[in-house]
Amino acid sequence: MLIKKAAEIRGSEITPKWLYVNRRKFLAGALGVTAGALAGRTLKELAWPMQKVVAGSKLNVAQKSAFSTSEAVTPYDNVTHYNNFYEFGVGKEDPAEKAKNFRTSPWSVKVGGLVDKPRTFSVEDLMQLAPLEERIYRHRCVEAWSIVVPWVGFSLSVLLKEVAPQAKAKFVAFESFYDRGQMPEARYGGIPFPYVEGLRLDEAMHPLALLCFGMYGQTLPNQDGAPVRMVLPWKYGFKSIKSLVKIKLVDKQPPTTWNMANSSEFGFYSNVNPAVDHPRWSQAKERRLGEFSRRSTLMFNGYDQVASLYSGMDLRKNF
Ligand SMILES: Nc1nc2c(c(=O)[nH]1)N[C@H]1C(S)=C(S)[C@@H](COP(=O)(O)O)O[C@H]1N2
Ligand SMILES: [Mo]
Numbered sequence: 001m002l003i004k005k006a007a008e009i010r011g012s013e014i015t016p017k018w019l020y021v022n023r024r025k026f027l028a029g030a031l032g033v034t035a036g037a038l039a040g041r042t043l044k045e046l047a048w049p050m051q052k053v054v055a056g057s058k059l060n061v062a063q064k065s066a067f068s069t070s071e072a073v074t075p076y077d078n079v080t081h082y083n084n085f086y087e088f089g090v091g092k093e094d095p096a097e098k099a100k101n102f103r104t105s106p107w108s109v110k111v112g113g114l115v116d117k118p119r120t121f122s123v124e125d126l127m128q129l130a131p132l133e134e135r136i137y138r139h140r141c142v143e144a145w146s147i148v149v150p151w152v153g154f155s156l157s158v159l160l161k162e163v164a165p166q167a168k169a170k171f172v173a174f175e176s177f178y179d180r181g182q183m184p185e186a187r188y189g190g191i192p193f194p195y196v197e198g199l200r201l202d203e204a205m206h207p208l209a210l211l212c213f214g215m216y217g218q219t220l221p222n223q224d225g226a227p228v229r230m231v232l233p234w235k236y237g238f239k240s241i242k243s244l245v246k247i248k249l250v251d252k253q254p255p256t257t258w259n260m261a262n263s264s265e266f267g268f269y270s271n272v273n274p275a276v277d278h279p280r281w282s283q284a285k286e287r288r289l290g291e292f293s294r295r296s297t298l299m300f301n302g303y304d305q306v307a308s309l310y311s312g313m314d315l316r317k318n319f
Contacts, residue, residue, distance in 0.1 A: 056219035056226075059152050062131035067208060069136050069302075074147040076216050078289040083223045084141065085242055086189035087178065095223035098185055104227040104243070113173070113248035116164035123227045127213055129162060130154040134217070135210055135231075140272045140301045142236035146286045151231050152214035157205045165201065165249050172204040173197075173254035174230060175246035191261040197230070197241040198254035198268065203309055208233060234303035236270045267319040271310065272301035276319050 112118035178194035225242025
C-alpha cells in the first residue's frame with residue numbers, strides 16, 4: 001500500500017522539490033519498518049494521507065528568518081491532514097475534508113480596543129505591513145504530537161505597533177471566525193465558539209509571535225487556519241488561533257476557549273513545559289508526525305528566548 005502511494009507522490013508537480021526529498025526520506029523510513037514495530041502506534045497518525053496535495057497560491061517570501069530551526073520539516077501532507085480545528089470537526093482528518101469549501105475571501109481583521117489607531121484590515125492590507133518571512137518553527141500540540149512547519153508571515157508586533165497600543169493595554173484578545181452555516185460540525189466540538197485566545201501584551205510583542213499567512217511557500221490551506229492565523233511556537237498548539245477576525249487590546253486577562261472549557265486542564269499561559277504534566281497525561285515526550293519514536297519535549301519547546309517573559313513566575317501555578 002505504501003509503495004503504491006510512493007509512486008503516486010513521485011508524479012506530483014505542485015510541491016517544491018525539497019519537500020519531496022523530505023517525503024522520500026519519510027517513505028524510506030516507513031517502508032523499512034515491519035508490521036510488528038507498528039503495533040501499538042496510532043496507525044491513523046502514521047499513515048500516509050490519501051488526499052492529493054492541494055496547492056494554494058504562491059507567496060512572495062522576501063527573507064528566511066533567523067528564528068528558523070534546521071530540523072527536518074514535517075511533510076506537507078502530514079501537516080495538512082492531521083489538524084485540530086474544532087469548527088470543522090473533532091477528528092484529526094475532519095478539517096482537511098470539512099473545510100474544503102470554507103470561504104476565506106474577502107476577509108477582514110478588526111483591530112481595536114485600547115489603541116490610538118483602531119482599524120479594520122483586509123488580508124491584503126495586512127500582508128502589506130511588512131515583508132513576508134519564512135520561519136521554520138517547531139509546533140507542539142498539548143496532545144503530545146509535534147510538527148516542524150515552514151510558516152510564512154511576520155511578527156505580530158508589526159501589526160500591534162501599527163494600531164498604537166495605549167498605556168492601559170496589558171493583554172491582547174484574539175477571536176476566530178465563526179459561522180454555524182459554514183461550520184455545522186462545530187456543534188459537536190464540546191467547546192464554546194467563536195474560538196478565543198489571549199496573550200499578555202509583552203508576549204504578543206515578542207518577535208517570535210508570528211502573524212501567519214502561509215506555509216510551505218503558499219497561502220494557508222483552509223484546515224490550517226486560512227487566511228490568517230497566529231503561530232506561537234513556545235506555547236501549546238491551541239494558543240495558535242486560526243482564521244482570525246478580531247484582535248482587541250484590553251486591560252484585563254481575556255477568557256480563552258480551552259480554559260473556559262476545562263480550567264483545571266488548560267491554563268492561560270500554556271507554555272510548553274515538560275516538567276508540568278497535563279492532569280491526564282505526561283508532557284515529557286512528544287511524537288513528531290511521520291516519525292516512529294518519541295523525543296523529549298523541551299522547555300518552551302526549545303525557544304529559550306522567551307524565558308525572561310516569565311522570570312519570577314511560578315510556572316506550575318501559571319500553567
Ligand atoms: N479557531 C481554532 N484555532 C485553533 C484550533 C481550533 O480548534 N480552532 N485548534 C488549535 C490546536 S489544538 C492546534 S494543535 C493548532 C493546530 O494547527 P495546525 O492544524 O495548523 O497544525 O491549531 C490551534 N488553533
Ligand atoms: Mo493542539
